[in-house]
Amino acid sequence: MMRFASLLFAALVLAGCASQPSPEQRPYTDAEIKQFALEMLNRSGLPYEDYMKIRSALLDPNHRMSNAIRDPAELEHLSVGG
Numbered sequence: 001m002m003r004f005a006s007l008l009f010a011a012l013v014l015a016g017c018a019s020q021p022s023p024e025q026r027p028y029t030d031a032e033i034k035q036f037a038l039e040m041l042n043r044s045g046l047p048y049e050d051y052m053k054i055r056s057a058l059l060d061p062n063h064r065m066s067n068a069i070r071d072p073a074e075l076e077h078l079s080v081g082g
Helices: 002-018 030-042 048-059 072-081
Strands: none
Touching: 030 048
């Protein structure tokens, strides 16, 4: 039984070594990223007004959005202090 297990293990190791390497992954294009963002937005369940704001920002190439994600405590501090 032990011999069978060791032979099976050796076969699995050799089979793993002989497998083809995975193909190189290419970076996503801007069009693919935009399409993915629109698909995720469609599935988000946001209120219509928020959905339309984000959708128009995604579809308008001249619209600039901040990449910053603020902490809710920081937002509260900003609204109270300023």
